[in-house]
Amino acid sequence: MVQAALKKADTESLANFTPRQNAVLEKALGLLVKGGDRALTTARIARAANCSKESLYKWFGDRDGLLAAVVTYQASKVRAPGSGQLPETAEAFRAQLTGFAFDLLSVLSGDVSLALNRLAIGQASKDDAQLGRLVLERGRKVIGLRAGTLLEAGRQRKFIQYDDQQAAFRTLYGLIIRDFHVRQLLGDALDARESDFETQASSAIDQFFKLYGPDKNRAREISQT
Amino acid sequence: MVQAALKKADTESLANFTPRQNAVLEKALGLLVKGGDRALTTARIARAANCSKESLYKWFGDRDGLLAAVVTYQASKVRAPGSGQLPETAEAFRAQLTGFAFDLLSVLSGDVSLALNRLAIGQASKDDAQLGRLVLERGRKVIGLRAGTLLEAGRQRKFIQYDDQQAAFRTLYGLIIRDFHVRQLLGDALDARESDFETQASSAIDQFFKLYGPDKNRAREISQT
DNA sequence: GCCGAACCGTACCGTACGGTACGATTGTGA
DNA sequence: TCACAATCGTACCGTACGGTACGGTTCGGC
Secondary structure, eight states: OTTOSOOSTTSSSGGGOOHHHHHHHHHHHHHHHHHOGGGOOHHHHHHHHTOOHHHHHHHHSSHHHHHHHHHHHHHHHHOOOOOOSOOOSHHHHHHHHHHHHHHHHHHHTSHHHHHHHHHHHHHTTSSSOHHHHHHIIIIIHHHHHHHHHHHHHHHHTTSSOOSOHHHHHHHHHHHHHTTHHHHHHTTOOOOHHHHOHHHHHHHHHHHHHHHHSOOSSSOOOOOOO | OOOOSOOSTTSSOGGGOOHHHHHHHHHHHHHHHHHOGGGOOHHHHHHHHTOOHHHHHHHHSSHHHHHHHHHHHHHHHHOOOOOOSOOOSHHHHHHHHHHHHHHHHHHHTSHHHHHHHHHHHHHTTSSSOHHHHHHIIIIIHHHHHHHHHHHHHHHHTTSSOOSOHHHHHHHHHHHHHTTHHHHHHTTOOOOHHHHOHHHHHHHHHHHHHHHHSOOSSSOOOOOOO
């Protein structure tokens, strides 16, 4: 609901880039997904996008600027999924959490996400880790915000309870993602059961409610640490 | 405390490499940790290790073989911590789980681990992802085995209960690591609370027991999914 | 119809790196 | 002492890439 507007901007002022530049970045993204950062050379991008290397340097400064632009472009494309309206019933709350878990699993397992994270992680060994910060800022943080508002809504309506929202979110994240992300980043493939994101998501949310759900018929000892 | 044995094998037959080769690989590891894969050129390794490039190629074939050797070398150094003896009391079991969690957090947050994972992930976009498979095989799998025997011991003694050991392990892993690993891979720094691995570990194990612990005074509804 | 800006395609430059070749050095067994 | 193997240090080669330069083309404003 926060990001209501800004929906028509598909070929327009997407993240301060011109349409032409967005088209180039889209091609670059395609190259990255297809062949990894090794394939993301200025010459190849220029060839794929039918533009000149000179234009690339004029628009993005240097190669690092171009990589940053690719990340920014992708981030501007997805935009935080508009999290609908906040839930009023316990069932709706659980459903929204499960939807969040499903979305998270789907997004992080996507080709584009994996390619961008690989790129940023590969560069993160450098001194500055600029790309890594960008990915965290434009990707992770947005996810955290969406989950945060959702969790807070659930807490205020007594569907769950916690003292530390950050800690609750990190637990939720861990229950959902487990070791899937890093394994996939390393090139591992998920097996059939793991690829059933619906089941995985609902299982994770079940566990989350066991940890943070309201005390019904069980002893009250919810995380004092 | 767990890794008692295997301490003298420092300059000896570590993973089928000669002592000289191990020394070279150690230098290479140092370069990698210090400067990332960008710094891991054959010329630099040769210079740092006072050996000739010709020897590098003779010993390891090509650059990829050298990188694989670095991974193998590091894996051979740590060796699965011999998981001591299996626990006989619930307290001992919890303590061992907490120790496992602490070790896992410490290892994955270490310079060497982060550098190697960054290297493998950066290369994983290539066609084969050979390094990624190697890291998974020599790193992840060993951890899974240690945890697996520990979990199984606890289950047989009724300290915990589960149907699917794989699923239980992945939950344990998620509760321990949360989003720490990927964040650190991306160059993010853990804040003070997150860096307190003892507290993090014991908190994660608390949560794990809430999900998989024996039914004491609470409703019996342990994960049927 | 003319002008200038933006841009394309291509050629070009310097450098860094993977990989190879070779003479010099060291150490070891007969 | 000699021969031989292993290795070192260095020089060398080809290639790929980041970055620049330049002539030709398109296109909007006047």
